[in-house]
Amino acid sequence: MAQVNEGQCGLCKHFEIHQVEQILKTHQASPEVTEECSHPKNVPLNLIVTPISGCSEFEAASA
Numbered sequence: 001m002a003q004v005n006e007g008q009c010g011l012c013k014h015f016e017i018h019q020v021e022q023i024l025k026t027h028q029a030s031p032e033v034t035e036e037c038s039h040p041k042n043v044p045l046n047l048i049v050t051p052i053s054g055c056s057e058f059e060a061a062s063a
Helices: 020-026
Strands: none
Touching: none
């Protein structure tokens, strides 16, 4: 498991993963997990990110 910090994709509302509630609780996630970024600016890029990835478009997910 990897530590997920504020500003990283695993805690972003644009990280479309079913485990987001677990990541919000523990701030840990498997670095092998990948998801598409759903931020409107990034969708055309088809970005595949991990929970520990990050970008300047971060928006905190809510529980």
